[in-house]
Amino acid sequence: MIIRKIAENIVSPLGFTTEENFASVMAGRTALRRYYSLWDLPFSCFVSLIPDERLDAEFEAQVPCFTTAVYTKFEKCVLLSATKALKQCELDAASDRVVFILSSTKGNVSLLSDENPDIERVTPAHTAQLVARHFHNPNIPITVSNACISGLCAQIEAYRCLMSGQYNAAVVIGADVLSPFIVAGFQSLKALSDEQCRPFSANRKGLNLGEAAATVVYSVDDDAADGWRMLAGAVRNDANHISGPSRTGEGSYQTLTAVIRDSGLSTNDLACLNVHGTSTLYNDEMESIAINRAGLNPVPVNAMKGYYGHTLGAAGILETLLTMRALEDGIVPATRGFDELGVSNPVLVSSESLDTQKRAFVKLLSGFGGCNAAAVFKGYGL
Amino acid sequence: MNTMVKHTVKLTPNYLEVNGKRVAETVAGESFLTKLYRLYNMEYPKFFKMDVLCKVGFVASEVLLGTEGGERFVPRSDRAVLLFNRHSSLHADSTFQHTIANPDEFYPSPSVFVYTLPNIVTGEIAIRNKYQGESSFILLPEKSEEAMDQAVARAFMDRETTSVLTGWVEAVSETEYEVEMELRMKNDE
Amino acid sequence: MELTEELKTKMIEALNLEEMTPADIDDNAPLFGDEGLGLDSIDVLELIVLLERNYGIKIADPKQGKEIFASVRTMADYVAANRTK
Numbered sequence: 001m002i003i004r005k006i007a008e009n010i011v012s013p014l015g016f017t018t019e020e021n022f023a024s025v026m027a028g029r030t031a032l033r034r035y036y037s038l039w040d041l042p043f044s045c046f047v048s049l050i051p052d053e054r055l056d057a058e059f060e061a062q063v064p065c066f067t068t069a070v071y072t073k074f075e076k077c078v079l080l081s082a083t084k085a086l087k088q089c090e091l092d093a094a095s096d097r098v099v100f101i102l103s104s105t106k107g108n109v110s111l112l113s114d115e116n117p118d119i120e121r122v123t124p125a126h127t128a129q130l131v132a133r134h135f136h137n138p139n140i141p142i143t144v145s146n147a148c149i150s151g152l153c154a155q156i157e158a159y160r161c162l163m164s165g166q167y168n169a170a171v172v173i174g175a176d177v178l179s180p181f182i183v184a185g186f187q188s189l190k191a192l193s194d195e196q197c198r199p200f201s202a203n204r205k206g207l208n209l210g211e212a213a214a215t216v217v218y219s220v221d222d223d224a225a226d227g228w229r230m231l232a233g234a235v236r237n238d239a240n241h242i243s244g245p246s247r248t249g250e251g252s253y254q255t256l257t258a259v260i261r262d263s264g265l266s267t268n269d270l271a272c273l274n275v276h277g278t279s280t281l282y283n284d285e286m287e288s289i290a291i292n293r294a295g296l297n298p299v300p301v302n303a304m305k306g307y308y309g310h311t312l313g314a315a316g317i318l319e320t321l322l323t324m325r326a327l328e329d330g331i332v333p334a335t336r337g338f339d340e341l342g343v344s345n346p347v348l349v350s351s352e353s354l355d356t357q358k359r360a361f362v363k364l365l366s367g368f369g370g371c372n373a374a375a376v377f378k379g380y381g382l
Numbered sequence: 383m384n385t386m387v388k389h390t391v392k393l394t395p396n397y398l399e400v401n402g403k404r405v406a407e408t409v410a411g412e413s414f415l416t417k418l419y420r421l422y423n424m425e426y427p428k429f430f431k432m433d434v435l436c437k438v439g440f441v442a443s444e445v446l447l448g449t450e451g452g453e454r455f456v457p458r459s460d461r462a463v464l465l466f467n468r469h470s471s472l473h474a475d476s477t478f479q480h481t482i483a484n485p486d487e488f489y490p491s492p493s494v495f496v497y498t499l500p501n502i503v504t505g506e507i508a509i510r511n512k513y514q515g516e517s518s519f520i521l522l523p524e525k526s527e528e529a530m531d532q533a534v535a536r537a538f539m540d541r542e543t544t545s546v547l548t549g550w551v552e553a554v555s556e557t558e559y560e561v562e563m564e565l566r567m568k569n570d571e
Numbered sequence: 572m573e574l575t576e577e578l579k580t581k582m583i584e585a586l587n588l589e590e591m592t593p594a595d596i597d598d599n600a601p602l603f604g605d606e607g608l609g610l611d612s613i614d615v616l617e618l619i620v621l622l623e624r625n626y627g628i629k630i631a632d633p634k635q636g637k638e639i640f641a642s643v644r645t646m647a648d649y650v651a652a653n654r655t656k
Contacts, residue, residue: 042488105499107470112479123470125521140529143521145470146501153518160536181475184482185495189616190633234540236459237508237517243496244612250514254459258542368496369505371517416589427609430589489624492616493586 003162005228006169007088007217008321011081012308013048013210016058021318022325025333026353030307032196032208039180043187044194047178048210048309050077062087074108074177077213078131082173085215086135091169093135099167100141102128103154103174104313110179124313131173139167148276148367149235150174151316152375155216156233159375162220169220175213176312183209189243191280199277199303199335200284200349202342207278210309214317226381228324231360232262233375243368245282249290251372252364256294259362263376270299271358272332274323276365277303277349278310279337283366288343290372296362300354301347306336320363320377327359328382383538384569391446391549393418393438393561400449415441422448426510433474433497435553436506439465442561443507443547450565455512460544462516462537463504465563466530467552470500470521503551513547516540525550534566544568574647582643585621586614598644607642615640627655 009017013031014024024031031048038045052073059076063083071079082100086093093100107124111117120126128141142161144154151174158170176182186192186209193206218230236254238246246252260267273296275287291297304319311318326333332354339351359379366372392399395414398406406421408414418441419429429440447454474497481491496502501519508517516537522529530550537546549563572580579593588608601607603615610618615636622628628650630636639649 040485042485106475109475109498112475113483119469119472122472122475123468123521125468125470125523128521129523140522140524140526142529142533145499145519145521146504146517147499157520157533157536160539164536164539166532180482181479181498184488184490185478185498188490188492188495188620189613190492235516235518237463237505237514239457239508239512239514241611242502242505242509242613254514258540262541367501368499369501369517370508371501371505427588427590430587489620491620493613496613 002221002223002225003159003218003230004221004225005216006091006219007085008215009081009085010212010214010318010321011050011077012212012318013050014307016054017084018321018325022322025307025322028336030196030336031210032309038183041180041183045183045192046194046196046208047183049178050211055080072108072111074175075127075130077177078102078127078173078175079134081175081213081215082131082171085217086171089217091217093137093171096138097168098137099139099161099170100128100132100137101154101158101170101172102131102141102143103150103172103316104143105145105147105150105176106182109181112181146367146371147369148310148312148315149365149371149373150313152233152363152365152373153235155230155316155320155375156235156373158218159230159233162218170218171215172218172317173213173215174314174317176314177211178209193279196337197279197305197309198337198339199279199305200341200343200347201338202340204279204281204284204342206280207305208309210311212308212311212314212318214314214321216317216321228377228379231376231378232259233373234258235371235373238370238372240370242370245286245366249286249293251370252287252290252366253293255372255374256290256296256362256364259374259376265360265376265378267296267299269358269360271327271356271361272300272302272323273362273364274319275301275303277305277335279305285343286366287364288345288347291347292345297346299348300332301349302332302335316363316365323361323363324377324379327356327361327379330356332356383535385538385566386569388565388567389446389449390564391442391561393442395557395559398445400445431493432506434556434559435471435473435500435551436497436503438553438559438561439503439551440506440510442563446547446563446565447511457512457514459515459542461513462540462543462546463507463513464518464534464537464546464548465504465551466520466522467500467550468522468524469552469554471498472554474498507547515543538568574651575643578643578646578650581621581625585617586610596643599642601642602640622650626650628653
């Protein structure tokens with residue numbers, strides 16, 4: 001029994017399908033822009049935003065709505081991405097053998113600025129229920145909310161749901177949209193760069209935030225099926241600090257060794273490590289330490305934040321899908337924004353894309369709460 | 383997966399129960415959480431910095447792990463922390479929203495913002511106990527024993543995990559909270 | 572009230588140092604690290620907000636905070652020299 005990707009979608013400022021996003025990334029485009037007083041915030045910021053006009057146009061054209069309810073931007077992103085993914089496969093989403101899994105950090109938190117906020121609608125668990133009901137799915141949807149690693153945790157949850165035989169397929173959606181809440185919060189932590197982020201670079205000044213929704217559908221399949229398989233996943237805690245990454249990279253190191261062991265692959269099989277690379281001083285430094293401790297330093301490293309910014313709950317799914325798509329063409333995408341290496345341990349980051357014959361990779365993420373996640377994916381017959 | 387429950391704790395604004403037995407009750411006019419913190423000699427000043435979701439999760443976990451006994455605070459990766467609720471970090475979210483709502487008094491608070499994620503409570507418990515295993519927070523549309531049981535069973539699919547500190551940890555205000563926490567062990571027999 | 576005492580009171584409130592009184596904090600004791608109050612990186616950021624809010628002082632680079640927040644004394648000296656309100 002294997003776990004195989006059967007459908008997917010990315011809705012982002014760089015496109016509304018995986019293909020369109022991949023083409024944008026290969027063309028070296030970025031969705032990040034400077035805004036001087038976004039939402040009247042008293043500071044300038046560098047973020048990427050999904051354009052409302054296109055989102056609304058596609059939503060109305062593609063998502064059949066039986067009610068006149070007005071959806072929030074977050075809900076529209078989630079529903080649109082899931083709808084577009086499910087159109088690609090024959091899956092009966094209403095089956096009790098299918099489970100919906102949502103990954104989000106802040107969901108509808110912007111509703112809290114309303115005069116009389118609809119408190120029940122703020123939690124992402126509400127959105128997950130909305131989506132499951134929209135597709136007439138009878139099961140209780142699972143929402144994973146583990147800060148920035150949520151998108152990978154959601155896929156690991158899907159993997160286990162299928163491996164345990166509980167379900168035959170999982171629709172995994174990751175999404176976050178920006179609001180004064182999120183931008184002011186990261187600004188208060190002095191984590192934001194007011195220019196284009198520079199993953200792993202000596203002159204990096206912090207992260208950029210971005211909006212995206214991404215969906216991957218996994219299914220149980222027989223051992224002969226071609227395509228992308230999820231081979232292993234692990235989550236570990238640094239047990240060190242709620243907001244600062246571990247100085248020894250403990251949690252990330254432990255996830256890396258666990259997933260390499262469980263996947264049965266060796267360093268030689270890996271085309272790349274698609275890492276977090278938020279461009280904060282401490283995150284990138286921590287990842288360089290963890291990669292070296294795990295003996296993975298000979299493997300090329302790349303990060304996607306220079307194209308999209310940090311898309312929070314979407315990042316784990318968006319970055320996984322883009323890496324899969326790129327490897328299908330034998331390419332490890334360039335790390336946009338990277339110039340001169342500025343971490344203490346050697347890692348093979350490049351501002352140019354690389355050619356590769358390999359079709360397997362590790363996805364790595366870490367987040368607030370001291371959490372870390374890694375997973376291994378491999379393409380067969382590609 | 384064959385598992386067994388070893389110790390349970392229930393914490394509400396009115397009482398604390400350990401293994402089904404009531405061990406403390408609230409008295410009008412006091413902070414029940416601070417009282418329990420002192421009663422159980424938790425000696426962890428970071429407690430006072432926590433938001434209410436972390437406070438209730440922390441207090442319940444301290445009581446639960448004190449009941450378990452044995453050596454504590456030794457780094458280990460075989461114990462997962464897996465918690466659930468419906469409202470995520472709603473109380474911290476509302477508190478942070480207040481710090482940015484007025485353009486003339488716009489002072490977003492970093493120490494409030496760090497608590498606007500539900501998995502900070504799993505992180506706080508992991509830090510306190512040096513648990514380097516899996517940690518995760520799952521939101522459910524409603525409290526469902528079945529959904530939680532299934533998620534705990536999935537947590538045991540990580541081959542390093544031999545026990546899970548798990549339960550429902552909901553806190554929507556300083557005076558409205560509910561925690562039901564337990565230790566679930568892998569049954570090797 | 573003397574500035575050092577005022578800062579101590581505000582600090583205890585802003586950082587939720589529940590079990591402390593201004594008398595417990597020595598003017599010259601280190602605020603960070605294991606020997607002093609044991610404040611962490613989030614506390615530095617919150618102290619930056621405290622100075623902006625109460626004294627109109629803007630600190631863009633948290634690294635600058637290390638010297639300013641070495642002790643209550645250094646903090647008071649900095650506030651006295653740079654306050655705009």
